Amino acid sequence: MPRRYWLMKSEPSVFSWSDLLTCPNSTTPWEGVRNYQARNYMRDDMQVGDGILFYHSSSDPTAIVGIARVASRAYPDPSAFDQHSKYYDARSKMDNPQWLLVDVTAVETLPRPLTLDQLRHLPGLDSMVLLKKGSRLSVQPVSIDEWRVVLEAAGIHHPI
DNA sequence: GCCAACGTTGGC
DNA sequence: GCCAACGTTGGC
16 A cells, blocks of 8 residues: 555644644644544545645644654544543544544654745645635645655655 | 635524 | 535635
């Protein structure tokens, strides 16, 4: 199975790239995904070792800021069971979990963030999910070609 | 803060 | 199954 590539969004005011870097082993459970399509990508398609573009949304500027990798298969998101969590969902039962997550590990910080505006001007990213109007998916597939374009533009030549 | 676009819910 | 209402996302 060839490696796949993804883009994952996070609001830095909630969880930033630098927050990830301070986690033990630069690794964190990607809590809080509450969208079925995003969940299904994690559940059905993500494999350990897949590449991740780490994107800061609702920030200034919005940008890809780091390269990460998938560090586990999908497993139940414990925050869905936690009544004190903002991600609590009473419909998700221990014996029938509705929401899943994967572990994410930081690999490399971009020398400079690649902003949304820069991405829009790069050739070869026309069909990138992130750049589609109204795109809200927080876990998105990225093609190998898009991955290469982004890493080249970021000045990264030996990722993962 | 605004608001377009989107996903989900629930009445019918 | 339809679709209006609602809540959320996220760029600006």
